[in-house]
Amino acid sequence: MPYYRVMGEIPRKRHTRFHRPGGGLYAEELMGEEGFSSDSSLLYHVNPPTAIIKSDALADFAGEARLAANHPLLPRHYKTQELAAKGDAVLGRQPLMGNDDIRISFVTVDSPSELYRNSVGDEAVYLQNGSMRFESVYGAIDAVAGDYVIIPRGTIHRWLPEPAGPAVPVTALVIEARGHIRTPKRYLSQTGQFLEHAPYSERDLRPVRGPVFADGDDVPVIVRNRGGLTTLTYAHHPFDVVGWDGCLYPYAFNIADFEPIVKRTHAPPPVHQTFEGPNFVICSFCPRPLDFDPQSVPIPYNHHNVDSDEMMFYVGGDYSARQGSGVGIGSITLHPSGFTHGPIPGAVEAVIRGMEAGRTTTDETAVMIDTFRPLLLSDQAAAAEDPDYAWSWAKAASHD
Numbered sequence: 001m002p003y004y005r006v007m008g009e010i011p012r013k014r015h016t017r018f019h020r021p022g023g024g025l026y027a028e029e030l031m032g033e034e035g036f037s038s039d040s041s042l043l044y045h046v047n048p049p050t051a052i053i054k055s056d057a058l059a060d061f062a063g064e065a066r067l068a069a070n071h072p073l074l075p076r077h078y079k080t081q082e083l084a085a086k087g088d089a090v091l092g093r094q095p096l097m098g099n100d101d102i103r104i105s106f107v108t109v110d111s112p113s114e115l116y117r118n119s120v121g122d123e124a125v126y127l128q129n130g131s132m133r134f135e136s137v138y139g140a141i142d143a144v145a146g147d148y149v150i151i152p153r154g155t156i157h158r159w160l161p162e163p164a165g166p167a168v169p170v171t172a173l174v175i176e177a178r179g180h181i182r183t184p185k186r187y188l189s190q191t192g193q194f195l196e197h198a199p200y201s202e203r204d205l206r207p208v209r210g211p212v213f214a215d216g217d218d219v220p221v222i223v224r225n226r227g228g229l230t231t232l233t234y235a236h237h238p239f240d241v242v243g244w245d246g247c248l249y250p251y252a253f254n255i256a257d258f259e260p261i262v263k264r265t266h267a268p269p270p271v272h273q274t275f276e277g278p279n280f281v282i283c284s285f286c287p288r289p290l291d292f293d294p295q296s297v298p299i300p301y302n303h304h305n306v307d308s309d310e311m312m313f314y315v316g317g318d319y320s321a322r323q324g325s326g327v328g329i330g331s332i333t334l335h336p337s338g339f340t341h342g343p344i345p346g347a348v349e350a351v352i353r354g355m356e357a358g359r360t361t362t363d364e365t366a367v368m369i370d371t372f373r374p375l376l377l378s379d380q381a382a383a384a385e386d387p388d389y390a391w392s393w394a395k396a397a398s399h400d
C-alpha cells in the first residue's frame with residue numbers, strides 16, 4: 001500500500017509496553033510482507049492473536065474450483081446472470097477461470113460471510129451491484145458499486161451485504177492472487193507517492209475506518225492456504241484491535257475515480273491499467289472522450305497479445321467493439337492467446353457513422369484482466385457459456 005496511516009490508539013514508540021486500562025499489556029501483531037523486507041502494519045490486540053483452540057478441514061464446498069485447459073482453443077463468452085448459485089461473499093464464489101497465479105470468480109451474495117483469512121495472496125473484490133460492509137481487524141469499509149476492495153493477504157475479515165432491493169442482488173467479481181496486488185510502479189515516485197501522470201492518486205483511495213470491535217469466545221475463522229480451506233477456532237474474537245499503524249491495510253478504489261487517458265488516435269489497454277499482480281494486470285475501461293483525430297478509428301484494432309489471455313467483464317454503458325456479438329452488461333469474455341480478436345465486423349463503420357453524426361464520447365465501463373499464463377476454465381463457467389460467441393466475427397462478416 002502506498003502510504004502510512006495511523007488508526008486508533010498506539011504507543012509513541014514501537015515495541016514498547018502498551019498498558020491496557022484494566023491491567024496487563026496489549027498484544028502486538030506485526031502483519032508484514034516479504035519477510036520483514038516490505039510493507040507492514042503493527043496492530044495492538046486486547047487478547048493474544050495466537051490463541052487457537054481447534055482446527056477442522058473444510059471440504060467439498062460448492063465453490064471449489066475444478067479447472068481444465070481451454071481446449072480445443074476457443075474465445076469464450078459467459079453470461080454471469082445465468083450463474084444461478086448464491087451464497088456468502090466467500091463460500092458462495094463461483095470460480096470461472098484461473099491458473100497458478102490467479103483465480104477469477106463471480107458471486108451473487110445473499111448472506112453475511114463467516115470470518116475469513118486468505119493466506120494464499122491478496123484479493124481484489126470488484127462490487128458490481130448493491131453495497132457491502134467490509135469489516136476487518138484493521139477497520140471497516142462501506143463498499144458500493146464500482147469499488148475495487150483490495151484486501152492484503154492474511155487479513156481476517158468478513159462481508160455483510162446490504163441489498164439495494166430484491167430486484168438488484170449484490171454481485172461481485174472476485175480476483176484472488178497468489179501474491180500481492182499493487183499500484184503499477186510507473187505511477188509512483190521512488191518513495192511511493194503517486195505521480196502527476198497517474199490516473200488516480202492518494203485522495204481516490206478509501207482506507208479502512210476503525211477500529212471494529214466484536215466480543216466473543218470460540219470464534220471460527222475460515223483460512224485458505226495452499227492446502228485448501230480450514231476452520232480455525234480462536235479463543236477470542238479477532239476484532240479486538242485498539243489501534244495500528246503502517247502501510248499495509250485494506251482500501252477501496254472506485255472505478256468512477258479512474259481518470260481515463262485519451263490519445264488523438266486509439267490508445268492500447270496499458271493506459272487503463274489500475275493494478276498489477278504476479279503475472280497479471282487489472283485495467284479499468286471508463287467513460288471518456290472518443291479518440292479525437294478527424295480520421296481516427298476510435299475502437300480497438302484487431303490484436304493478438306501473444307503472451308496474454310484477456311478477460312473482460314462488461315459492467316456499464318455500450319461497448320461498441322462488441323455490438324452484435326451477444327455481449328452485454330454482466331457478460332465476461334475471454335480472448336486467449338492463440339486467437340486474434342478485435343471489433344465485430346461492421347463495428348468500425350458504425351462508430352465512424354456515429355462520429356460523423358456528432359458522437360464524441362463513449363460510456364463503456366469494463367474491468368479487464370490480462371494474465372501472462374493461460375487461463376484454465378471451470379465447470380461452473382460452462383453452465384453460463386454462450387456457445388455461439390466464437391463464431392460471431394464470421395457471422396457478422398457474412399452479413400456485410
Ligand SMILES: [Fe+2]
Pocket residue numbers: 300303310335341
Ligand atoms: Fe483485447
